[in-house]
Amino acid sequence: xxxxxxxxxxxxxxxxxxxxxxxxxxxxxxxxxxxxxxxxxxxxxxxxxxxxxxxxxxxxxxxxxxxxxxxxxxxxxxxxxxxxxxxxxxxxxxxxxxxxxxxxxxxxxxxxxxxxxxxxxxxxxxxxxxxxxxxx
Amino acid sequence: xxxxxxxxxxxxxxxxxxxxxxxxxxxxxxxxxxxxxxxxxxxxxxxxxxxxxxxxxxxxxxxxxxxxxxxxxxxxxxxxxxxxxxxxxxxxxxxxxxxxxxxxxxxxxxxxxxxxxxxxxxxxxxxxxxxxxxxx
DNA sequence: CGGTATCCCGGCCGATACTG
DNA sequence: CAGTATCGGCCGGGATACCG
Numbered sequence: 001x002x003x004x005x006x007x008x009x010x011x012x013x014x015x016x017x018x019x020x021x022x023x024x025x026x027x028x029x030x031x032x033x034x035x036x037x038x039x040x041x042x043x044x045x046x047x048x049x050x051x052x053x054x055x056x057x058x059x060x061x062x063x064x065x066x067x068x069x070x071x072x073x074x075x076x077x078x079x080x081x082x083x084x085x086x087x088x089x090x091x092x093x094x095x096x097x098x099x100x101x102x103x104x105x106x107x108x109x110x111x112x113x114x115x116x117x118x119x120x121x122x123x124x125x126x127x128x129x130x131x132x133x134x135x136x
Numbered sequence: 137x138x139x140x141x142x143x144x145x146x147x148x149x150x151x152x153x154x155x156x157x158x159x160x161x162x163x164x165x166x167x168x169x170x171x172x173x174x175x176x177x178x179x180x181x182x183x184x185x186x187x188x189x190x191x192x193x194x195x196x197x198x199x200x201x202x203x204x205x206x207x208x209x210x211x212x213x214x215x216x217x218x219x220x221x222x223x224x225x226x227x228x229x230x231x232x233x234x235x236x237x238x239x240x241x242x243x244x245x246x247x248x249x250x251x252x253x254x255x256x257x258x259x260x261x262x263x264x265x266x267x268x269x270x271x272x
Numbered sequence: 273c274g275g276t277a278t279c280c281c282g283g284c285c286g287a288t289a290c291t292g
Numbered sequence: 293c294a295g296t297a298t299c300g301g302c303c304g305g306g307a308t309a310c311c312g
Contacts, residue, residue, distance in 0.1 A: 021180070079262070189275075
């Protein structure tokens with residue numbers, strides 16, 4: 001299993017070059033960067049436009065400096081976010097989505113908005129589940 | 137901040153009832169169930185059709201019994217996956233997506249396939265980043 | 273087969289302090 | 293403002309054993 005082909009024999013996507021269902025495939029890590037707890041929210045926040053570090057921190061409610069910094073590094077490394085630092089004093093750094101990042105985030109936001117939209121149904125399901133379980 | 141409205145003042149989605157950018161909003165947890173490390177792969181695997189526990193375990197390369205069990209419980213609680221147990225011996229249990237689960241998974245797969253598709257570009261970006269960083 | 277229970281370790285992650 | 297450094301808890305998650 002090298003890095004340019006990670007075929008998983010047991011999935012229907014068996015002959016795709018980069019298969020997330022295969023444990024060793026680098027696409028799985030990238031997917032986790034994108035869908036991860038902070039990665040998804042960071043990308044989502046940046047979709048509206050470029051933001052500075054602390055603006056981002058306020059938008060993504062609950063993220064710590066450390067995790068935001070780490071998240072931004074991963075996303076920048078993946079080529080999804082572009083970092084632009086201006087050597088002024090005080091320093092000003094803007095983060096914005098790359099074209100690839102925008103394409104990824106469009107799909108991500110489609111999922112996010114759908115989940116937000118169906119939350120009433122989900123909450124109902126959760127209550128039914130909990131009641132049925134609590135009865136046991 | 138109750139459970140039927142979680143407005144985040146600082147995002148553009150400020151007046152949406154269920155806002156993932158708000159820390160306390162239940163939609164964030166549900167999104168994590170869907171996009172999480174094992175949740176996303178489990179949903180993706182089930183999109184092709186219903187599967188039994190150990191079939192699922194083999195498809196989702198690297199998942200442990202414990203995590204698969206836990207993941208399936210979360211997804212079932214959210215109303216995304218339906219569990220059907222047949223009281224035979226040996227027992228047979230099938231998992232399948234609910235209609236809501238299918239809708240969610242369609243959007244999820246759109247993202248997954250896009251990431252898989254663009255992996256060559258991502259790998260290139262990563263190498264550039266690593267080279268530039270290694271040079272420092 | 274289809275799980276649950278228990279143990280336990282590594283690393284995710286928050287808090288705090290510090291730097292340019 | 294925009295981070296990095298360091299410490300520590302806690303919990304995700306793997307390994308193993310066990311049950312119906």
